[in-house]
Amino acid sequence: MRPPAPSLFDAPLGDVKTVAEGSIGVVGMPTDWTHSSRIGAREGPDALRKATTEISRGVVDSLGGTAVDPSDGSYWRFNVSASVVDCGDAPIDPASVERTTESIAAMTESISARGAIPLALGGDHYNSFPACLGYARGLAKRHPDRRFGYIQIDGHLDFADRLGAWGTHNHATNGRRISELPNIERANMVWIGITGWVDGDELALIEAMGGKIFSSGDVHKLGAAEVARQAVQHATRGCENLYLSIDIDAMDAGFLPGTGSIVPSGITPRQYCQILDVIAQEQIDGLDIAEVAPSLDPSGRTERIAAHLLYRVLRNRIFSPAMPGDP
């Protein structure tokens, strides 16, 4: 039976406590109160659910659930019900960043503590901090001695300590707040896709702590797959756990205008997919996707491109290998 309302890739709905170890628990974060300019990302979770449902129903209804990957001729069976549970949206309190933060973190912590993989749907990119906060707490419960690496695909560093009247917890500071988590390996923080000008002091801080930055120019020059390989290598040194934060605004605004802080000369959709294909081979045990703002793109392509990015990073989990002739 299909869920009554769109869920991520048509996954079954369930409480965070029903997410089995190794599967993915989806948490929606429908808030953009912490974005300082173009708002609309609060509609992101719903839009992603609808757009990913289009993908999954296309596979199931049109292809009968088994698809062939034309690049290598391999067979794959769509298997989302065994691997994904959509836990709904975290309660959001517009009057309190603190309460919203704890609300989101409580859900991702619960999923992470069970050995499952929290996938948080934004919302503006501040919300990757509470998502990662919960993940980190859950990891600490399971493996108190472990530290995790971090990859952020983004057009911006988000490493400010504060943003003027917006204070210390907003979409320009999430990377900095994440770097302060007790069990993150700061030297293993990697950014991919940064574009344009950055704050000199923030850049110096990241480099001093051992973090690594690959600009969109690096992606164009070195190639997306190579950048992703170097990023993974840096992020997983001495770490068994990896958190991935996907900000869709790393993509060039000409392709993807439906996001709050657009960048020119960003990475292309093909490059973004190549990056995710490499990262998807790794043992990601926590991730989020942020800044999908469908109302800023009347054409509807933003949420569909974002859904495809999710498909690329999750396809090894929502598809299982099949043989020709399998029902």
Place this chain on the structure above:
Amino acid sequence: MTVTPRGAVEVVIQPRPAATFFGAPVADIEDLRSGMIAVIGVYCDHFCEGHPGGRFAARQIRYVSTKTSHGESLPIVDLGDFNVFPLDPERTLESLTRQSQHVIAAGAKLFAIGGDYSMTPAIVRGISRELGSESIAVIRLSRRFDLLAPPASEAQSPRRTSATFQLSNILGGGPSAIALMGARGRVTAEEQLPAKASIVVPASQLIADSSKFIGDAKAALSQVAESIYLSVDADVLAPRFGATATTGTYDGLSLAQLLEVLDNFKDLQLVGAELTGHVPNLDVSGRAVTHDIMGIASKLLECLSAESSACR
């Protein structure tokens, strides 16, 4: 203009420096004098449920009104925007209270444009600190009551749904110092409890005979306080006339009806006014609704200055 020695007139064109409310000159608190009307933007909708965007109302109204000539005929100045802290409600409310108090202390009247009703208690608190809480009453035009008690842990919550409740705690006259006009649709049972009764004029009565019902309300308020703060929310309009954060019902006042209602307040001793609830990015008409909101703002300015004239 300058006149050259040969008698030809040379016109010196000056650039228009910034979009301001109704073309008014820009000023700061230090420039305020008695009799002035300080128009100030509220860039904040962060603590209100529903669709965001009220933060942009002040700027859009500046854009559409800057070419009008009210700034020349009325004693108004554009004080810029209140200093707000979008993610720190406590600091924002404190800042609004302090800055409102400063405006009133200078002898000016305050007209706040933009944002939402959740900011109103802070503004009224500032005014009451200067004038005394016993001397102020509030007339509120909105389709909602917003009389819910905040959670016990949030006495100073900026939630819109508790704004009228908080006003009743700020004003010396309590609930009897508040007139709620324009309500329609359904309200919660909690808001109907007698203990929270204010003077209520629903939208249906405003439409039927505004002069009579408003006259009764004014008479009742005058027993409580002399000075009035007039709060108008765009949601008092019928949806086809407004673009607001939440739309609950299909009916409400037309623009003409609202302007007629506001005419009834010209003889009041207004210390301040506000216009909240307009969300420009929901204005799918282009800018037509924003122009209507400008019309409401213009009428409120007339109300604020009419009393100024009467008192001279």
Place this chain on the structure above:
Amino acid sequence: MPMRDAPLPRMAGDLTFMRSRRASVESLHADNLAILGAPIEDNIGRKAGTRFAPTAIRETSVYFGWHANPQFSHPVDIDKRSAIDTSAMHGRLVDVGDIPLEGLEAQSAVFAIRSLTRRIAEQNASTIVLGGDDSIVEPAIDGAIDKGSVGFIQIGGRLPGHSSLFERASGAEPVGHDAPPLARLLSDGRVEARNVMVMVSPSRPGIEFVRDFQQAGGVLLNAAAVAEARAEDITKNACTLARSTRSLHVQFDASAFRPSLHGMSERPAFGGLTLPDVQKVLGAIGQAPVSSLMVTGLNPTLSGLSVVKTGLRLTVTALLSYIYGRLGLTTIQAE
């Protein structure tokens, strides 16, 4: 307590260009780069809207107001890893406001633009004029012509489609009001072709115009040539033009960008430059003593309403290269 003792939220308050300070025309001096808005357009058709560009560009530019933000240290170009010291900008980059053009008839509008640009030129300040459509170009240049010969660089924008502009025989028909500004300026000799460089016009100029223009010494570069050109050579050419004339003026039209990058040009056409190419060109030209840079053809109302949109961001990002160059914050060695 002063109202302004705390920072305002990013998009609140008076949105000047890059959060620069406001200044009067009378206060300008040679060190200043003044922003002047000219919200006017001839287009009353379906795609009208370039008159909203000055406001829209200002709104977008607040993202780049780092020099006015005490919490921001200094910008670093993440690809070149080159830092820019913007501390000197705050006093030099100023916003003069908009020319009051609303409701004026064409002749009065032309007078207003000419009058204000002349007054700014008399203060020896350099200007960035935010249009509007290309109807601002002719009066803005006219304001400077009184001081002597004028050099002109046009990037993007319209060119004459046919008829020679260099025959000034008696009885020759005057160039029409709606002709491209360059056509009008060349046709009566206000600007000489040998002092003009055109880059990347999306419109197809007439063969006669190209022949006569180049024979008269004008330079015409297509997108490929511009993409291949070295920044030093562009700077050198601009400096040469500036030296051989009394003042150098530049028109940058939104049509210079590839339309696939944004949808905000009134006249999208195939071809055009990428953002890095535009940054190269404007950064190089900014090294020369340019009197005015006119930004035209950007229509923010295309593709619906929004606060900040792609074409605006592209334009402001490109303008930064010019501004940093013009204020001497970045340098390209020109012989």
